[in-house]
Amino acid sequence: MPELELLVRQIRLEARNIHSYELVHPQGRALPGFEPGAHIDVQVADGLLRQYSLSNPPHERHRYVIGVLRDDSGRGGSSTLHQSWRVGQRVRVSEPRNLFALQPGARRSLLLAGGIGLTPLKSMAHRLHAQGADYELHYCARDADSVAFADELRGELDPARLHLHLDGGDPSRGLDIAALLARxxxxGTHLYYCGPAGFMKACADASSDWAAGSVHFEHFKAPDKPVADAAPGDGFTLQIASSGRRLQVPPGRGIVEVLREAGIDIATSCxxxxxxxxKTGYLQGEVEHQDCILGADEQRTHFTPCVSRxxxxxxxxxL
Ligand code: FES
Incomplete structure (x- = not known):
């Protein structure tokens, strides 16, 4: 359950369908610090928890700023947030957590943002700019009306390191990702990217020959693939290693749900x-992994029961 109660101090229209929300402590106290790439869990409404990256400069302790693209075809979090959040409202959020950290000591950092995927990369760019580091930020958007945080980017980053690519809705007219990443x-160059599914795939394909450990990315939305949180066919059995207890997961039921009913609480967020x-460890059996976060090594011993089976x-x- 999100542990911080914050105040919505300001809502700004940043671009078409994109609002930024500035969240502050109701009594003006400093907020827990964060590193670039961090996100917070946001209680959008009762029973609706979503993750949003912090986009403001990471040295700031007086506020968190999130950018939210309204996606009416999504799971309902962003449209509920756009419709219901108001200035002056109290909202609950978690402390920041970072799964998309900048690597210290990189010779050069290349940041590639597709649409609202800009938000974590913007915070990274603020940090790299403040450090006088060698970096470039490439921001791909459809048109000028869909460029979020435009004034802030132009005003606070080195203009020579900021590259906007407008494709008019046709990726073939936008940034040539393959050519850029080959170049x-x-x-010592580290790549960071975040954006919609097609953009993520283009970046993944174009960086497949980069050195291990030099490519970092974060999905803000699960790629389209079958959601496997319900048991297919005849269901399956879970065995708890520490006790030997066996639990049957019938067709149509989720693993997390069945474990909870048995008194084994698995924390979930997204x-x-x-x-x-x-993330849960497993000792025996094979898993059809459906997550976007665990590496291949980790998947040999762990899985994400919210989507995998x-x-x-x-x-x-x-357990
Ligand atoms: S709750 Fe986020 S990966 Fe399972």
Missing amino acids: ERGD EAGLCATC PKGGLLVLD
Whole structure:
């Protein structure tokens, strides 16, 4: 449950369908600090928890700023937030958490943002600018009306390091990601990217030959793939390693739900395979991984039960 109660101090229209929300402590106290790339869990409404990246300069302690694109075809978080949040309202959020951290000591940092994927990268750019580091921010958007935080970006970053790419809705007319990443690949350069599904795939494809550990990304929305939180076919069995207890997950039920009913509480947040809050170890069985956050090594021993499920009939959980 989000532990901070903050006040919505300001709401700004940043671009078409994009609002920024400035959240402050109701008594003006300093907020828990954060590193660039961090996000907060936001209680959008009762029972509706969503994650939003912090976009403001990370040295700021008096406020959190999130940018929210209204997506009426999404799961309802952003449209509810746009419709219901008002200036002066109290809202509940978690302390910042970072799954998309800048790597210290990088010779050069290349930041690629697609649409609202700008938000974590904007905070990174503020930090890199303040450090006098070598970086470039490429921000891809449809048109001038969909460029968020434009004045702030132009006013606070080195204009020579900020590159806007407007494609009019046709990615082939926008940034040539493959050419850029082929040009930029090199010793000590780290790549960070965040954006919609097509943009993420283009960045992943174009950076597949970059050195291990030099590519970092964050999905803000789960890519389109079958959601596997319900048990298919005949269901399956979970075994709790510490007790040997067995739980049957029938068709149509989720793992987290069945565990909770059995008194085993698995914390969840995004419930979309994006945040790793529900990450759980397993000792036996195979998993059909559906998350966007665990690396291949980690997937050999852990999975995200909010979206992933066993391939076979039995999964032994390290609980
Ligand atoms: S709750 Fe976020 S990955 Fe499962």
